[in-house]
Amino acid sequence: MTSIYGPVTDWATDFDHAEPDYNANAHEVWKELRGTCPVAHTDRYEGAWLPVTHEHVSQIAYDTEHFTSRSVVVTTYRPLAEAPIGNAPPISSDPPFHHDARRILLPAFAPKAIEPMEKDVRALCRSLLFDMVETAAANGGIVDAAVQYSQHIPVSVISLMLGFPAEDAELFRGFVHDIVEGVNVGLDQRFAAFHRLGEYIERQVLEHIENPRNDLTTYLLNAKIGDEPLTVGHVRGSIVLLLIAGIDTTWSAIGSSLLHLATHPDDRSRLVAEPELMPTAIEELLRVYAPVTMARLVKEDVEIGGCPMKVDDWVLLPFPAANVDPAAFERADEVLIDREENRHLAFGLGIHRCLGSNLARLEVRVAVEEFLAAFPDFELADPEGVTWSVGQIRGPRTLPVRINA
């Protein structure tokens, strides 16, 4: 996939979230912008803004009057369809429709619905780790914590929840790559990717109509708003959302957490010694390595931080940048795994709070717990071997670590 834009010359006036340098150096880029140009701009993507302060990111997240969620991924394609439903409800929906579309899905992702999944997630992690013990033994102690571990966990969980074939995992990662990473490509490539995803979803929906069962796809096919069944487009859109949104996001959070522990032996050994600290530590890792940047389109002209945002401009919402803003957090740059007061925005703010946050937290915590239980001592094998995702979801895609016996 080739970018139609090319390398970035200046982050304040020509930023590109899909250039590899962005995610690889995100903390440095945000820090520089915060001090010099807290609302950056680019002419790429037909015009986009990048606010990096906690104040501006929160303000925009709460403002559904001037900003629409019609599209939440900044790409070369700017969808023209009007909200309120959008292409992937409820993430693409605006009030008041958003409320109804979200209420349909909330129960499946509420804490008490998610808690019973812990044992399955744990078993999945253990089985991946079991194989990695063998790989490590055959490979001088080296394993890839992203490729062999992190990337598999959310894919397996969501395919189970949707009732999609587990063997299609590679296909799902391909869809995620096309939709979330392939953003600065020509429109023909973009449309071809949508088409492949649409065809796949269509097959799964038809198969579920033939063979209804106890999963989220069948649930959506039977769901109603008031007395009305959901439109076919709504059902497909919500399935697209569920399939895409939980995969690379959670995979990134697990990978970044393991990267931190591979490079911070004090934190790693403390977590091994004090496992009760884990939930607090996970929140701190989510704060500093929050994987998700959302986006909005400007619905009505508005000024943010002195910048004139015009109708149909893109606006990125880098929750990870807000999370490391010293105006909002003490010692914001530092990872303090025992930080008790942590009002971070990793899962967003306002009406679009990440629907899957309870599931994501469960997966990240259990994945880190089990990794440490299997490999209490590990380190980064090759810093040059760490590669990053591109686009709005940030996390390591390769993560070679050496397991110390």
Place this chain on the structure above:
Amino acid sequence: MKVLLDLERCQGHNRCYALAPEIFDVDDYGMAVLLHDGLVPEGLHAKAALAIANCPEFAIAFADPNEPTDPTGAVEGR
């Protein structure tokens, strides 16, 4: 001592339920619910304060104006 919950602000992050399940429950949609009408059981003041300090939406506050966290101050950050 009592805590107040603003359901207009609550978005179901569930930090309160995770940190202080003796004080907060959640409903079928994952939205916070006050147990004991918001009365904080004896000895759990610190847990209530922790839940308040971790709510991303500033949806919870102490009701008692004599407490160190003022409910009006607690929502200023929004």
